[in-house]
Amino acid sequence: MELxxxxxxxWTPFHESTLAAGVTAVTVYNHTMLPLSYGDPEAEYRRxxxxxAIWDVACQRxxxxxxxxxxxxxxxxxxxxxxxxxxxxxxYTAMVDHQGRLxxxxxxxxxxxxxxxxxxxxxxMLQWCRAIASERQMSVExxxxxxxxxxxxxxxxxxxxxxxxxxxxxxxxxxxxxxxxVDGIPMRVGRAGWSKQGGFExxxxxxxxxxxxxxxxxxxxxPFEIGPGGPNAIERVQSGLLSYRTExxxxxDPFEAGLGKYVDLEASDFIxxxxxIEKRERGLQRSLVxxxxxxHPGVLKNPWPVMATGxxxxxxxxxxxxxxxxxxxxxxxxxxxHNVPGTDLVTSSPNGEWSITVxxxxxx
Amino acid sequence: MELxxxxxxxWTPFHESTLAAGVTAVTVYNHTMLPLSYGDPEAEYRRxxxxxAIWDVACQRxxxxxxxxxxxxxxxxxxxxxxxxxxxxxxYTAMVDHQGRLxxxxxxxxxxxxxxxxxxxxxxMLQWCRAIASERQMSVExxxxxxxxxxxxxxxxxxxxxxxxxxxxxxxxxxxxxxxxVDGIPMRVGRAGWSKQGGFExxxxxxxxxxxxxxxxxxxxxPFEIGPGGPNAIERVQSGLLSYRTExxxxxDPFEAGLGKYVDLEASDFIxxxxxIEKRERGLQRSLVxxxxxxHPGVLKNPWPVMATGxxxxxxxxxxxxxxxxxxxxxxxxxxxHNVPGTDLVTSSPNGEWSITVxxxxxx
Numbered sequence: 001m002e003l004x005x006x007x008x009x010x011w012t013p014f015h016e017s018t019l020a021a022g023v024t025a026v027t028v029y030n031h032t033m034l035p036l037s038y039g040d041p042e043a044e045y046r047r048x049x050x051x052x053a054i055w056d057v058a059c060q061r062x063x064x065x066x067x068x069x070x071x072x073x074x075x076x077x078x079x080x081x082x083x084x085x086x087x088x089x090x091x092y093t094a095m096v097d098h099q100g101r102l103x104x105x106x107x108x109x110x111x112x113x114x115x116x117x118x119x120x121x122x123x124x125m126l127q128w129c130r131a132i133a134s135e136r137q138m139s140v141e142x143x144x145x146x147x148x149x150x151x152x153x154x155x156x157x158x159x160x161x162x163x164x165x166x167x168x169x170x171x172x173x174x175x176x177x178x179x180x181x182v183d184g185i186p187m188r189v190g191r192a193g194w195s196k197q198g199g200f201e202x203x204x205x206x207x208x209x210x211x212x213x214x215x216x217x218x219x220x221x222x223p224f225e226i227g228p229g230g231p232n233a234i235e236r237v238q239s240g241l242l243s244y245r246t247e248x249x250x251x252x253d254p255f256e257a258g259l260g261k262y263v264d265l266e267a268s269d270f271i272x273x274x275x276x277i278e279k280r281e282r283g284l285q286r287s288l289v290x291x292x293x294x295x296h297p298g299v300l301k302n303p304w305p306v307m308a309t310g311x312x313x314x315x316x317x318x319x320x321x322x323x324x325x326x327x328x329x330x331x332x333x334x335x336x337x338h339n340v341p342g343t344d345l346v347t348s349s350p351n352g353e354w355s356i357t358v359x360x361x362x363x364x
Numbered sequence: 365m366e367l368x369x370x371x372x373x374x375w376t377p378f379h380e381s382t383l384a385a386g387v388t389a390v391t392v393y394n395h396t397m398l399p400l401s402y403g404d405p406e407a408e409y410r411r412x413x414x415x416x417a418i419w420d421v422a423c424q425r426x427x428x429x430x431x432x433x434x435x436x437x438x439x440x441x442x443x444x445x446x447x448x449x450x451x452x453x454x455x456y457t458a459m460v461d462h463q464g465r466l467x468x469x470x471x472x473x474x475x476x477x478x479x480x481x482x483x484x485x486x487x488x489m490l491q492w493c494r495a496i497a498s499e500r501q502m503s504v505e506x507x508x509x510x511x512x513x514x515x516x517x518x519x520x521x522x523x524x525x526x527x528x529x530x531x532x533x534x535x536x537x538x539x540x541x542x543x544x545x546v547d548g549i550p551m552r553v554g555r556a557g558w559s560k561q562g563g564f565e566x567x568x569x570x571x572x573x574x575x576x577x578x579x580x581x582x583x584x585x586x587p588f589e590i591g592p593g594g595p596n597a598i599e600r601v602q603s604g605l606l607s608y609r610t611e612x613x614x615x616x617d618p619f620e621a622g623l624g625k626y627v628d629l630e631a632s633d634f635i636x637x638x639x640x641i642e643k644r645e646r647g648l649q650r651s652l653v654x655x656x657x658x659x660h661p662g663v664l665k666n667p668w669p670v671m672a673t674g675x676x677x678x679x680x681x682x683x684x685x686x687x688x689x690x691x692x693x694x695x696x697x698x699x700x701x702h703n704v705p706g707t708d709l710v711t712s713s714p715n716g717e718w719s720i721t722v723x724x725x726x727x728x
Contacts, residue, residue: 002389003367004400005665006597007681008486008610009391015666025366027373028392031486031609036368098498103491122372122395124488126614127467131495134462144614233370245395246372250490250508301369302379317371 009033012058013148013210021228029122032059036230044229045323048197052156053229054217057194058148058210062117062203063106063126065133067140073133074116078108079254079276081267085110090175090190094254094262095125100275102252103128105244105259107192109177117145121244132271146207147188152217153199156224161200164220165189169200177203182216185209194231196239196362234320237331240290240362247288247317247331253279256333258288258361286335290359291316291345293328297354304347306332306356313338316347316356324364334358373397376422377512377574385592393486396423400594408593409687412561416520417593418581421558422512422574426481426567427470427490433502438480440500441493442472443618443640445631449474454539454554458618458626459489464639466616467492469608469623471556473541481509485608496635510571511552516581517563520588525564528584529553533564541567546580549573558595560603560726598684601695604654604726611652611681611695617643620697622652622725650699654723655680655709657692661718668711670696670720677702680711680720688728698722 003009003026010032012018018035025037035056037044047053065073075082080093090109095118097103104125106118118125130142152160161169165180169189172178177190186205193199204213218226236243242257253276254263265277291306303315314334322329338345343358367373367390374396376382382399389401399420401408411417429437439446444457454473459482461467471483482489493506516524525533529544533553536542541554550569557563568577582590600607606621617640618627629641655670667679678698686693702709707722 001367001369001387001397003365004389004391005365005663006391006607006610007664007667008607011666023365025368027368027370033365097491097494099494124491127461127488127492128495130461130463131492132499135496135499243370243372246370299369300371302375303371 003028012056013204013207014056014058014150014214015210017211017214018056018228023228029059030061030120032061034059034230035228038228043227045232045234047225047227047229048154048195048232048235050155052152052154052160052221052224052226054214054221054226055151055153055228055230057151057201057231058204060119060149061126062119062145062147063129064111064143064145065116065118065129065140066143067114069138069140070114070116073129073138073140074108075268076132076270077118077129079263079270079272080108081264082108082110083268087112088177090177090192092175092262094259096254096272096276098272098275100253100272100279101250102244102248102254102257102259105242107175109190111177111188117147119149123244148204148207148210150202150204150213150217151193151199152202152221153193153195154197157199160217160221160224160226161189163223164217183212185213185216187213194241195235196241197235233318234322237318237320237329238322238324238363240331242288243318247333252333255279255284256287284336286314286333287339288361289332289334289339289341290361290363291330291332291347291356292325292359293319293330294355296321296328297347297349298351300330300349304349306334306345306347308338308345313345322363329359329363331361332356367392376420377568377571378420378422378514378578379574381575381578382420382592387592393423394425394484396425398423398594399592402592407591409596409598411589411591411593412518412559412596412599414519416516416518416524416585416588416590418578418585418590419515419517419592419594421515421565421595422568424483424513425490426483426509426511427493428475428507428509429480429482429493429497429504430507431478431504433504434478434480437493437497437502437504438472439632440496440634441482443627443634443636444472445628446472446474447632451476452541454541454556456539456626458623460618460636460640462636462639464617464636464643465614466608466612466618466621466623469606471539475541475552481511483513487608512568512571512574514566514568514577514581515557515563516566516585517557517559517593518561521563524581524585524588524590525553527587528581547576549577549580551577558605559599560605561599597682598686601682601684601693602686602688602727604695606652607682611697616697619643619648620651648700650678650697651703652725653696653698653703653705654725654727655694655696655711655720656689656723657683657694658719660685660692661711661713662715664694664713668713670698670709670711672702672709677709686727693723693727695725696720
């Protein structure tokens with residue numbers, strides 16, 4: 001389907017580079033263009049899993065909390081215990097509302113003593129954070145930091161980023177970010193990224209230099225045959241990585257979404273803690289699981305209902321053809337007790353009914 | 365640019381009908397597909413301005429406030445005085461944050477005694493409303509009402525909706541909504557829509573009946589040569605209708621956006637009122653204006669900077685070729701004093717520099 005381009009949907013600081021690289025398919029994420037493919041899905045998957053890829057993921061907008069109360073606000077907004085976070089340290093976290101509903105799953109980064117960044121999934125958390133800060137009259141400024149992440153992903157990503165910034169980056173720990181500069185371009189470099197193939201994120205801090213940074217990464221990556229790509233559905237489903245809003249709905253809680261280990265109920269208070277304690281006591285009613293198809297069902301564009309003995313017991317949210325499993329696989333939100341690995345169920349797409357078997361996540 | 369379809373971006377209850385009608389171009393609005401064209405822009409413009417068109421605008425999600433405090437919450441959230449609103453009465457309003465920044469421009473409708481709907485522009489106001497309601501411990505449930513607007517727009521729209529629902533709808537006043545039903549499909553019918561060609565919105569209240577309602581409207585409209593379309597950039601720019609996020613940025617206030625007449629500063633209190641009183645006292649620093657091009661500059665995909673004597677004094681946000689003006693025209697946010705109609709300025713697109721003249725809105 002053709003996407004009409006307007007000022008309402010922003011291009012990123014890497015826009016011209018992605019066009020020059022031949023971007024063919026996009027999605028819209030945080031009101032921003034997210035390049036997904038450059039016309040050769042097989043090469044893009046291979047680069048990510050065997051080589052190295054460059055991704056324009058500037059759509060991961062950074063909401064910045066700055067000021068004396070920034071740390072307190074970050075803790076109120078996130079389900080993780082942030083009390084021990086050092087400057088430069090990031091944590092993957094859930095954000096929930098007062099009723100315990102999942103409203104985002106950012107990486108929260110202590111960017112400076114009194115500065116925190118939330119690297120957001122698809123949702124207008126800028127307004128959410130401002131509402132809470134203002135209602136509580138906290139001494140904190142909430143803004144879009146105008147920081148643009150560029151991801152370098154794949155087993156050779158470390159070599160590329162070392163060639164760009166120096167071998168010291170090899171010592172960076174997972175979800176840790178350090179200040180760096182190349183050719184006068186300021187950035188944070190962190191070991192992170194939305195794949196399980198290893199890699200780095202370059203948080204560009206001068207939006208006017210996006211295409212310069214892209215060119216420098218491409219030059220550093222040339223010996224490693226770097227090429228363009230984007231967040232890869234096949235890889236992330238095989239790896240069991242959650243896509244907020246793809247697998248979740250308005251009333252999903254973090255336990256159902258598989259984020260229970262990122263909820264520190266015994267830590268200091270956060271919005272929705274009481275609701276999550278109640279949910280934990282009530283027990284899981286459904287959960288996100290893998291599903292393996294007997295046959296290839298084709299492309300899923302919208303959720304497909306899942307049935308057990310004629311009753312709807314959930315929905316398939318994403319389907320890919322997996323090279324590693326050798327089958328079509330997907331992720332589905334399924335009611336108990338049908339969510340147990342090995343359970344045989346049926347889903348119906350516009351093209352017919354398909355036998356599926358519940359599997360544990362991750363697949364590989 | 366090809367848009368990848370996923371569960372993260374929802375299709376609407378009218379999905380199958382729009383596909384059958386041959387939708388070719390879409391945008392993403394409130395995480396929902398918004399069909400914009402069916403492949404014949406000239407016919408779509410002509411239908412809207414001379415005949416009648418059917419639009420799937422279910423992406424105008426309705427946030428519902430329900431409960432004893434719903435009216436109080438609606439007033440806190442909206443810049444209009446809602447104290448006299450009767451059931452069935454809607455008002456176009458701004459929503460602003462505590463700093464007076466424009467965060468949406470919905471139609472707010474008193475749907476029942478203690479039920480209010482916000483018919484939203486592109487922004488996650490569900491979370492904003494929940495944040496305010498929860499922080500203030502108000503007795504109100506905030507939800508997505510799962511109501512799907514279908515618009516019938518154009519000078520013959522009234523005849524079509526009268527053929528569908530009866531001649532009584534001819535008495536409906538602007539922005540007023542009444543309960544109606546056809547073939548067992550529950551809806552509200554209101555005189556409204558995002559054009560100045562006249563028309564109605566059918567707020568479908570049973571999401572399973574979308575394609576049935578589409579078919580009934582098409583059948584009622586056949587004698588009037590109804591055809592599919594979508595919110596029309598040419599018509600709305602000629603008419604000076606604001607598109608939130610297209611013409612506005614994170615720090616736009618409602619006065620700058622031309623919504624001053626929808627801000628009732630002397631009425632009961634709302635979020636951001638003090639900030640807007642301050643802004644009013646400081647006076648307008650920039651404003652949304654029309655611009656007329658000397659030549660046709662081509663398609664605008666992202667804002668173009670506007671210059672006066674070498675300084676950036678604003679940006680062009682949207683450009684269309686106007687049949688009524690006989691020129692390329694657009695809307696731009698321009699600093700004082702350059703925003704006075706008749707002022708000659710220059711804008712630069714990726715294709716070159718273009719002479720423009722500031723014009724009053726609306727154009728026609």
